[in-house]
Amino acid sequence: MKGILLWLDRVAVMTLKELKQLSRDPILLVVIGYFFTADIYIAGAGISIDLKNAPIAVIDRDHSAASRELIYRFQPPYFNFQQELESNRQAVRLLDEGRVLAVIDIPEHFQRDLLAGRQVAVQMQVDASNATLGTLATTYAARIVARFGMELAERGMGPVQLQALPVVEDRQRVYYNPNQADTWFMSISELITVITMLSLMLPAAAAVREKERGTIEQLAVSPLSPTQILLPKVLAMGLAVMGGVAAALFLIIEPVFHVPIKGSIPLFFLATALYVFASSGLGLFIATLSRNLGQVVMLVLLIMMPMLLLSGAWTPPEAMPTLLCEAMHLSPLFYLTEMSYAILLKGAGMEILWKQMLQLALLGCVVFAFGVWRFRRQFG
Amino acid sequence: MNLRRTWAVAWKEWREVMRDRLFFAMAFVVPSMILLVLGYGLSLDVENIPFAAIDQDKSALSRDYLHRFIDSRYFDYRGEARDEQELDRLLAASRIRFAIIIPPRFEERLLAGRPVAVQSLIDGIFPYRTQVSKGYVAAINADFSTTLLVDYLARKQGMSEAQARRRIEPVRLETRYLYNQAIRSTWSMSAGLIMLVLMVSPPFLTALGVVRERENGSIYNIYASTVSRGEFILGKLLPYVFISAINIFVLWAFVVWLFGAPFKGDPIFFYLASLVYVICTAGIGLLVSLMVRTQAAAALLTLVITFIPALLYSGLLVPVESMSADARFQAHLFPTLYYLQIVWGSFLKGLGWSVLWGNVLALMLYAVVLWSIGFLSFHKRPRQ
Numbered sequence: 001m002k003g004i005l006l007w008l009d010r011v012a013v014m015t016l017k018e019l020k021q022l023s024r025d026p027i028l029l030v031v032i033g034y035f036f037t038a039d040i041y042i043a044g045a046g047i048s049i050d051l052k053n054a055p056i057a058v059i060d061r062d063h064s065a066a067s068r069e070l071i072y073r074f075q076p077p078y079f080n081f082q083q084e085l086e087s088n089r090q091a092v093r094l095l096d097e098g099r100v101l102a103v104i105d106i107p108e109h110f111q112r113d114l115l116a117g118r119q120v121a122v123q124m125q126v127d128a129s130n131a132t133l134g135t136l137a138t139t140y141a142a143r144i145v146a147r148f149g150m151e152l153a154e155r156g157m158g159p160v161q162l163q164a165l166p167v168v169e170d171r172q173r174v175y176y177n178p179n180q181a182d183t184w185f186m187s188i189s190e191l192i193t194v195i196t197m198l199s200l201m202l203p204a205a206a207a208v209r210e211k212e213r214g215t216i217e218q219l220a221v222s223p224l225s226p227t228q229i230l231l232p233k234v235l236a237m238g239l240a241v242m243g244g245v246a247a248a249l250f251l252i253i254e255p256v257f258h259v260p261i262k263g264s265i266p267l268f269f270l271a272t273a274l275y276v277f278a279s280s281g282l283g284l285f286i287a288t289l290s291r292n293l294g295q296v297v298m299l300v301l302l303i304m305m306p307m308l309l310l311s312g313a314w315t316p317p318e319a320m321p322t323l324l325c326e327a328m329h330l331s332p333l334f335y336l337t338e339m340s341y342a343i344l345l346k347g348a349g350m351e352i353l354w355k356q357m358l359q360l361a362l363l364g365c366v367v368f369a370f371g372v373w374r375f376r377r378q379f380g
Numbered sequence: 381m382n383l384r385r386t387w388a389v390a391w392k393e394w395r396e397v398m399r400d401r402l403f404f405a406m407a408f409v410v411p412s413m414i415l416l417v418l419g420y421g422l423s424l425d426v427e428n429i430p431f432a433a434i435d436q437d438k439s440a441l442s443r444d445y446l447h448r449f450i451d452s453r454y455f456d457y458r459g460e461a462r463d464e465q466e467l468d469r470l471l472a473a474s475r476i477r478f479a480i481i482i483p484p485r486f487e488e489r490l491l492a493g494r495p496v497a498v499q500s501l502i503d504g505i506f507p508y509r510t511q512v513s514k515g516y517v518a519a520i521n522a523d524f525s526t527t528l529l530v531d532y533l534a535r536k537q538g539m540s541e542a543q544a545r546r547r548i549e550p551v552r553l554e555t556r557y558l559y560n561q562a563i564r565s566t567w568s569m570s571a572g573l574i575m576l577v578l579m580v581s582p583p584f585l586t587a588l589g590v591v592r593e594r595e596n597g598s599i600y601n602i603y604a605s606t607v608s609r610g611e612f613i614l615g616k617l618l619p620y621v622f623i624s625a626i627n628i629f630v631l632w633a634f635v636v637w638l639f640g641a642p643f644k645g646d647p648i649f650f651y652l653a654s655l656v657y658v659i660c661t662a663g664i665g666l667l668v669s670l671m672v673r674t675q676a677a678a679a680l681l682t683l684v685i686t687f688i689p690a691l692l693y694s695g696l697l698v699p700v701e702s703m704s705a706d707a708r709f710q711a712h713l714f715p716t717l718y719y720l721q722i723v724w725g726s727f728l729k730g731l732g733w734s735v736l737w738g739n740v741l742a743l744m745l746y747a748v749v750l751w752s753i754g755f756l757s758f759h760k761r762p763r764q
Contacts, residue, residue, distance in 0.1 A: 025673070025674055025676075025677060027671070027672045027673065027674075027677045027681070028672075028674060028676060028677040028680065031677055031680045031681050031684060032680070034684060035680070035684065039684060039688060042688055042692070043688060043692065050507075050508070050511060050702070051699075051702060052701075052702035053701050053702055054699065054701060054702065055701050070551070080701070095558055096725075096729055096731055096735055097735055098721055098724075098725075101699065101701075114550055114551070117546065117547070117550075118546070119545075119546045119549065119550060119551075119552060120550065120551050120552070121551075121552045121553075121554050122551055122552070122553055122554065123553075123554050123555075123556065124553055124554065124555045124556070125555075125556045125558055126555055126556070126557050126558065127558055127559060128557040128558060128559055128560035128561070128563045128568075129558075129559045129560055129568055129724040129727075129728040129729060130568050130572075130695075130696075130699065130724070131560055131563045131564060131565035131567065131568040131569075132565055132568070132697075133699055134557055134560070134563050135563055138555050138557075139515050139519075141553060141555075142553050142555075143518070145551050145552075145553040146522065146549070146553075148551060149548075149549055149550045149551040150548075152550050152551070153547055153548050153549075153550060165493065165495065165529060165532065166489075166490040166491070166492075166493045166494060166495065166496075166525075166528045166529065166532050167495050167496075167525035167528065167529065168445070168490075168495070168496055168497075168498055168521045168524050168525050168528070169495055169496065169497045169498070169521070170497075170498070170500065170517060170518055170521055171497045171498060171499045171500065172500050172502060172514055172517065173499065173500070173501050173502070174501075174502045174503075174504040174510060174514075175471055175501060175502065175503055175504055176503060176504045176505055177504030177505060177507065177510070178504060180504050180507040180510050180511060181507065182507045182508075184507075185505060185506060185507050197680075197683070198680075201676065201679070201680065202676070205675075205676040209676075289402075290402065291400075291402075292400070292403075292592070292675075293588070293592075293595075293674075293675035293676055293679070294400065294403045294588045294589075294592060294675060295400070295402045295403050295406065296676075297584065297588060297675070297676075297679040298402070298403060298406030298407070298410050299402075299406065300679075301406075301410050301413070301414070302406065302409065302410055302413055305413050305414055305417040305418070306413075306417055308417070308421070309417045309418075309420065309421040314421050314422060315421055316474070316477070316506060316509070318428055318429070318430050318456065318477070319426070319427065319428060338474065341474075341505050342472075342474070345505055346472055346505075348472060352472070352473060
């Protein structure tokens with residue numbers, strides 16, 4: 001009993017020491033605060049991967065009512081009509097300079113051919129140097145042109161109404177994020193990235209700083225065991241990260257982005273805590289490999305990048321090649337990503353997530369034990 | 381400015397970096413790693429969307445319709461569900477991302493010339509993928525409808541099939557993709573990521589290098605020496621610019637050989653422009669190093685001010701024109717926007733000096749401003 005109390009007391013004292021040390025680097029604190037608030041805000045607010053106001057130009061060789069009507073349909077939100085061009089040379093120059101995303105070329109006799117019931121081809125040149133946008137632009141343009149054609153056909157058919165034609169209509173319902181607010185997705189994914197980076201970097205930096213300054217020798221001759229030296233670092237930095245997560249959730253994600261937090265918040269914190277524990281273990285492993293902070297930073301990046309790729313934070317598992325999909329189960333971040341979206345957006349509870357929770361906890365214990373083992377070998 | 385002293389500082393720094401084998405190796409490995417991971421990870425092709433279906437009609441036509449989804453490489457069929465509750469459960473567990481419910485009397489109504497509404501359920505967690513999935517569904521539906529209509533008109537009004545098709549689709553859109561005919565997103569992404577990697581890695585190296593001296597206290601040797609601040613800054617940064625200059629080659633090789641992107645532009649122009657960009661971003665690292673005292677803070681601050689602008693405000697994922705007015709303004713404040721145009725221009729469009737000289741000028745201006753601020757705010761007599 002006395003032994004346990006002493007053990008706990010030592011860990012508490014060391015944790016306090018780590019927290020004090022952290023609080024004495026004001027710039028680091030400001031940066032951590034920035035990551036959990038402003039950074040998440042910027043990532044969530046600024047960006048949506050969709051085509052909006054794409055600048056386009058038109059070569060109108062017909063100058064008829066029909067051609068003008070077609071051009072008129074290329075409007076915001078997707079397109080933004082910039083100017084009419086005279087020649088293809090001009091078009092190529094604008095596309096080269098990246099001033100327009102696409103140029104639409106309406107042929108001569110456009111209206112005459114349409115009235116005569118002939119099929120007309122309208123050309124579009126798309127800048128596909130950004131493949132994603134090129135594809136989106138084509139999709140939207142095809143939709144606009146198809147609608148234009150459909151309405152022409154309807155007029156031609158006279159009394160027959162489109163209502164009564166055999167077509168398949170879309171009834172689409174989007175689950176969990178009905179308006180597809182990018183802010184919901186981006187803010188959560190950025191939060192996960194920030195947690196990963198800090199929970200790898202901070203414990204590793206705290207451990208290596210002792211090495212770099214030589215204070216590790218003092219600790220080694222003290223009555224502390226390696227676990228008593230390392231666990232407080234993880235606890236202190238974990239507390240800092242969890243505080244940051246709370247700030248991000250209650251200052252940015254919920255009030256500013258209006259993410260409907262459907263699941264239980266304590267459950268989310270539990271998942272995050274397990275994850276922080278696991279990735280701090282990785283951080284300690286990094287600390288045993290490196291002699292100075294420069295090396296720590298480099299190794300953190302080296303480990304973080306594949307973790308992010310294999311986490312499903314950008315690409316869901318089903319979009320991965322099979323081999324990588326299997327590898328994902330080794331990345332602790334994979335479990336956090338799955339659980340975060342499931343808890344925050346889908347409202348999943350323990351009855352669905354217990355298995356992932358258990359896997360993450362086990363993975364965390366293994367990784368942490370590995371980190372301590374490496375450390376013990378180095379300083380035992 | 382004494383060149384010999386500058387050289388001495390540079391040589392000392394170079395040897396220090398060389399002796400830290402792990403750091404030296406990482407200075408080359410990490411940039412390539414970022415390129416590889418993001419190059420594969422951010423390629424936004426949406427394929428193999430797992431989906432399930434409920435066919436309440438079970439007719440020849442409904443099976444035909446369903447097969448348009450099953451046979452598409454964009455969708456990955458995971459079987460038929462019993463009822464809507466099962467679909468909900470599968471969606472909640474992320475086992476499927478998309479579901480389709482074909483109503484009863486699907487065939488009967490369509491053959492009678494009446495419209496049918498088909499319900500699709502889409503997981504909205506990944507908004508971009510949702511958007512693209514919706515597009516695929518709309519395209520398949522439109523295509524199926526056209527076939528039905530052509531059939532219907534041919535039967536009802538006695539037209540030939542070609543006539544009916546012309547009637548329904550009077551205007552065709554012919555698309556030509558310039559610069560990237562096969563619209564491979566790995567080409568765009570991997571080339572564009574050179575911009576991101578060279579935005580992040582040179583500042584990392586420089587900031588860590590300068591702050592290390594400060595954290596270890598070895599900077600007092602510099603303060604006490606005859607080395608002037610200009611000589612110190614230039615000498616200190618030179619090795620890191622040199623490493624990054626080599627990294628330009630490495631990254632270029634990865635993009636061309638591994639990702640298979642074409643390089644159509646002028647290599648000398650591209651290299652010189654990249655060098656200016658690297659000098660410019662190394663200047664960002666210099667500024668960071670002047671603001672912080674510990675290496676941990678330097679690393680995090682560098683990440684903050686380089687990664688997000690490079691990823692989100694450069695035009696890599698979202699075109700500048702699509703941003704809100706103030707985001708667009710911010711985008712023009714970072715050098716990434718100008719350099720990304722140089723990268724895509726050189727790799728995919730085959731452009732050179734004649735079009736892109738303005739961008740190089742903007743980068744030079746940046747470099748001059750950043751280095752001047754760095755020079756002016758570095759003091760050998762720090763006020764503590």
